[in-house]
Every structure is written in structure tokens, then in C-alpha cells.
Amino acid sequence: MIAGFEELQKFHKDNSELMAESFSAMSKGMQAISSELSSYSKKSFDEGSAAVEAVLAAGTLDKAFEAQTAFAKSSYEGMVTEMTKLGDLYADMAKEASKPFTGAFAKSGTGK
Known part of the structure; x- marks a missing residue:
């Protein structure tokens, strides 16, 4: 009985x-x-903020459109890069958080 309790502890x-x-x-x-x-x-x-300033400072409608287009392109590319980086951070976090359990399963013989 006590051995079972010690194992449980x-x-x-x-x-x-x-x-x-x-x-x-x-x-x-x-x-x-x-x-x-x-x-x-x-x-x-x-x-x-810099893009808004560039659009407002543009002398013509064409230049304002070019500034807005450049901002939209760089903003999209930056967002895709950032989402990739965040995905990697989440994956790394999941790997690190599961490491203790992976090691425990391997020791117990239940992990394959």
C-alpha cells in the first residue's frame, strides 16, 4: 500500500x-x-505615417498614386515576411514546450 502511494507521489x-x-x-x-x-x-x-506624408506631399495625382502603390507593395511584402517569422516562432515554441514530454515518453517506452 505504501509503495503504491510513494509511486503515486x-x-x-x-x-x-x-x-x-x-x-x-x-x-x-x-x-x-x-x-x-x-x-x-x-x-x-x-x-x-511616412506613406501618408509622401502621398500628401505629392505634387500630382500620379505621384500620389505611385507613393500609395509603393507603400501597399512594401506593406504587403513586410506582412508576409512577418507572418512567416511569427509562424516560425510559434512552431519553435511548440517544439520547446513539448520537449519535456517527448523525453518522458521515450524513457517510459510508450513513445515510438
Whole structure:
């Protein structure tokens, strides 16, 4: 009876440690994602402000249209790049958060 209780305590302790490691990895990943989003938001706002100034400073309608088109193109390219970067950050976070469990499954013989 006591041996079963001690095994249960060890099981609970081991799983608690795995969860703590996983949550730590997720926390670090979310911090990296938040930092990246903050940087991108600031950059995007600054570029948008500069584009508005360029459109307003354009002397002709053609130049204003060119400035707007250039901004739209660079904005789209920047967004695609940023989404790729964020996708990589999310994937890395998931890998790091699952590492403790992957190792535990491998040790227990249940992971294939």
C-alpha cells in the first residue's frame, strides 16, 4: 500500500516538473512573439505615417498614386515576411514546450 502511494507521489512530482518545464518554454516563446509583434507594430505604424506624408506631399495625382502603390507593395511584402517569422516562432515554441514530454515518453517506452 505504501509503495503504491510513494509511486503515486513520484509520478505526480515528475509530471509537475514536466509541466513546469513546458510552461516555462511556452512563456519564453510568448515573450518572443510579443516582442516581435511590438516591433512590427511600431515599424508598420512608422512606415504608414511616412506613406501618408509622401502621398500628401505629392505634387500630382500620379505621384500620389505611385507613393500609395509603393507603400501597399512594401506593406504587403513586410506582412508576409512577418507572418512567416511569427509562424516560425510559434512552431519553435511548440517544439520547446513539448520537449519535456517527448523525453518522458521515450524513457517510459510508450513513445515510438
